[in-house]
Amino acid sequence: MNVARQIEQYLPRQLMELVKDISGQAAKQGQRVYLVGGIVRDLLLGYPNFDLDLVVEGDAVKLAQQVAEVSQAKLLAHHRFGTAKLKYENFTLDLATARKETYARPGVLPAVTPGTLKNDLIRRDFTINAMAISVAANDYGELVDPYSGISDLEHRLIRILHTESFRDDATRILRGVRYEQRFGFEFETQTAQLLKRDIHLLDTISGDRIRHELELILKEKQPELVIKRLGELGVLTRISSSLKGDGWLAKKFNKARRLKKPTQLSSLYFCLLVYSLGEKEIEQFLARLNISVKLSRAMRDTLSLKTGLPLLDKPSLRPSEIYYLLRQYETLAIQANAIASDSSVVNHNLRLFLTKLRYVRTSLDGEELKKLGISPGPEMGKVLQILHKAKLDGEVRTKGDEKRLALSLWMKLEW
Ligand code: ATP
Ligand code: MG
Secondary structure, three states: OEOHHHHHHHOOHHHHHHHHHHHHHHHHOOOEEEEEOHHHHHHHHOOOOOOEEEEEEOOHHHHHHHHHHOOOOEEEEEHHHOEEEEEOOOOEEEEEEOEEEEOOOOOOOOEEEEOOHHHHHHOOOEHHHOOEEEOOHHHOOEEEOOOOHHHHHHOOEEOEOOOOHHHHOOHHHHHHHHHHHHHOOEEOHHHHHHHHHHHHHHHHOOHHHHHHHHHHHHOOOOHHHHHHHHHHOOOHHHHOOOOOOOHHHHHHHHHHHHHOOHHHHHHHHHHHHOOOOOHHHHHHHHHHOOOOHHHHHHHHHHHHHHHHHHHHOOOOOOHHHHHHHHOOOOHHHHHHHHHHOOOHHHHHHHHHHHHOHHHOOOOOOHHHHHHOOOOOOHHHHHHHHHHHHHHHOOOOOOHHHHHHHHHHHHHHHHO
16 A cells, blocks of 8 residues: 555655655665654544654664754764654654564563564554554555554554553553544454453553653543543553542543643643542552652642632632632642632632732832831831732732831831
């Protein structure tokens, strides 16, 4: 099967010219270059994707170095992994040396040696991700599909390449569910059985790798579908015993998407994901997934603010009271609670803090207080604090108001 037509239809011409150049240089040394993995799958599905992964039968790093020398591309090489990135003005290309992998036991990373394209494809997760397209001049666009990925694409199936696949790397369970839900596919029968058989091997996977897969899931358009399915399959409880992927989460994820800028969305999802965990469970979760200090703080804050929400469930709170109740919490934790809480009063108060109160500053600073004759020291600190409170509560508005209040406070304090 030749897919040159699909390449022309879906990929920018400029990008493919670069790929052809690289392939041409490789050919001079008897090396071959292929498009592989996600780009091939998405091309065949007709989905937009400009993340091009190239596999080189030969030496990817050396090839990338040569390409960088004669072009405008910036080179980032990882000799140890046999991979290189070429950064052009508008595109980035990932090159990898075709590799052969052998797994000593479940959970550990494989031993890697250079190999053929076929070796490189058999080490992959699913048949739909184990296809390649030649970009060589003599057979440009020719599909290499040794494991019938195209047939599985047509039948909308997620299928592993051999019965030991999940044992070799149980993160593939998480990846499989991600693709299943992204594309609306199903696990092929035997793959589903093996997934059940091998689910316990998730315990052998390091926290960093589980977290990485969870981060990828949270980058999906609708991660709640993946989380729900992971719940049904018994994967979630394997990661943390009380995690749930129920309708509540779906509703809240939807709400989060409507509110958040995409950059921090996945941290917000993390906070919502753990919303029903207890004190002990959250600590286990943070440790198991080796969550960063910063995100851990936001997740712990989310739960401690959750227990404090009744204090915010009063319509008569003054703005300064809201401010003092919330100022010690991470912004992310406040956002998560604003999404999670179903009380409109709580919501109003949290939003008031997020949109206004946290930005309130006095017009006067220490320097200006000095000019008014107020000397630096603890008293000045006190004056500034009262000014800030008055500003929050709308008792002072203009700089003149602040000056008058500052001077009258100072007189009282001096006595
Ligand atoms: P996505 O659209 O999610 O980026 P992708 O197919 O590009 O999909 P990547 O995570 O970028 O996925 O990985 C690139 C390729 O590497 C995959 O297509 C797959 O063939 C292979 N791969 C990635 N992770 C694994 C794994 N754990 N086991 C086997 N193969 C993997
Ligand atoms: Mg990719």
